[in-house]
Amino acid sequence: MNDNFLRACRGEPVDFTPVWLKRQAGRYLPEFMAIHSKTDFLTMCRTPELAAAVTIQPVDILGVDAAIIFSDITTTVVPMGLELEYSDRTGPYYPHPITSRADIDRLRVPDPDDDGLDFVYDAIRICAGELANRVPLIGFAGAPLAMASFMVEGAMSRDYARLRRMIFGDRPAFLQLMDKITAHTTNYLRAQAHAGAQALMLFDSFAGILSPQDFDQLNLPYIERLCAELADTGVPLIYFGLGAHGSLAKLGNCGADVISIDYGLRLDTAIKKLGNGVSVQGNLDPFVLFQSATEIEQRVRETLLQGKAARGHVFNLGHGVMPGTPVDHVKAMVDAVHAHGVA
């Protein structure tokens, strides 16, 4: 197996810098749309054969060095007691979001042996089997703060006002919510590792809504707890905190093996702040893929150069691939990483 991805995560020597892309299984791929055109989004997530098929597509099409299971972070907390629906305008949403302490009291931490998320574990089993001799498979979940945001706002939010009012206006409610989500997320990620995921990634998609002081006090402890609890799975843990630029020094010691860096700061700056105890992943602006192949190659080389300072570097975007991104430009990026990312 091409295990350069796992080696880079652990800071071990690699043959070349491994690369994959956030949202590499997505709408920009005609092969993805061929499946999606026949099936709605949530059914794709919940049908192991379909989820497995789109998970593997980018490995075949792009030649990336890791696959990430096709799923959506919103599906994870449904067994806690939330309904999930899908709207073409807003994407997945919870029609009955959390609005009160009573709602939080009612949330369940599902039994790990019967959590209603077998569709994810089954998809992982299929993928892990099919990919066994090729590239590693990444499992993932939304970080507790990201899930708390979705659960309180009901959907993607512009200003996260409901969640932030709870954080500052009803602190005990917020902490209770984070506690329950963390317990469930720990079980969910552990089960993904048991099903065959060879690395686990936490998406803290709204980490930047907290000031560094509040991030350190109100969010970091839950990330540290997750990493500590999952250490015995033996698989690399990757943390992506979008916008959490003020807490990188602390994140370098949170227990994750890899910190994924958004495009909001230079990769070499991030590495300096993180220290040498972790590897990094990132951090090309996904919109650079709308430039020419020559310009993309130049940006890839600059990012690779910056990444050399880290103990390990997994090349990736600073955020997800955008719909409409030309597939040949994505291939040009992957090829440029493989051409120039030699030790």
Place this chain on the structure above:
Amino acid sequence: MNDNFLRACRGEPVDFTPVWLKRQAGRYLPEFMAIHSKTDFLTMCRTPELAAAVTIQPVDILGVDAAIIFSDITTTVVPMGLELEYSDRTGPYYPHPITSRADIDRLRVPDPDDDGLDFVYDAIRICAGELANRVPLIGFAGAPLAMASFMVEGAMSRDYARLRRMIFGDRPAFLQLMDKITAHTTNYLRAQAHAGAQALMLFDSFAGILSPQDFDQLNLPYIERLCAELADTGVPLIYFGLGAHGSLAKLGNCGADVISIDYGLRLDTAIKKLGNGVSVQGNLDPFVLFQSATEIEQRVRETLLQGKAARGHVFNLGHGVMPGTPVDHVKAMVDAVHAHGVA
């Protein structure tokens, strides 16, 4: 006049740390809603007497040390050739956003002597007159990148995908758009100073959508140009680049007198990066105002302590006051700044 605000902007000695709040004239104030309940948002912006009335309210009610003219950044570019409408769901929006090179070619840079924005200048004249013996008045505009985003997206956007595709997919179009907006914004801010604004602020509300490298190359030159062109007005220039954490060292030399800092990084960290050539403004998370008066006071003291490292500190929030914020909490914040922010 209480000119502590102007002195802090210029790095001169102050009697106490001056304070005002972004969006201090807003929905959280019952006195604002008393006027707004009888008038739609855009009419409020375009009626000098109403705009002046709500501009002065927070000076009377809160005891802040500066007023900022009530207006909306979306109104500025209407004379360039955009229609502006208002929706209760999304706020101000352009029903015919910029979609092509031809649209950009058609944009006008209005004659400064007849730019259709007299309602702003008239409001400033009224306010400046009424405030003359009390506190300074701040004029403002959206920064070119913020306006380019609104003009291309048509409204507030979640991912700024249309603008970012233009930035990376049609660079000449983007630069032409930025150039025209900058020319008009320069005239607009200069006219505000001539009408009586005693400081000018640039809101770069989406500055964080660019990586530091792209910010420095594609956005910073327009900020520098604006600051250079406006230097002869003699009034302090304030730049607020939300999320532009990676470019602070350069922003410390962009020509602005004050850099306004969002709550995404510590104020003392920001000051270290900016150097001592500028004053700072910021940076309390507006949601802290949902905490108790005691907790607010504690956070105010921490922020004041961090601000001491700067050549001058204007206390402010890291973003705008949220609707629903208790007015007595805002007062508690202002009082705490005045109680503890002594030289």
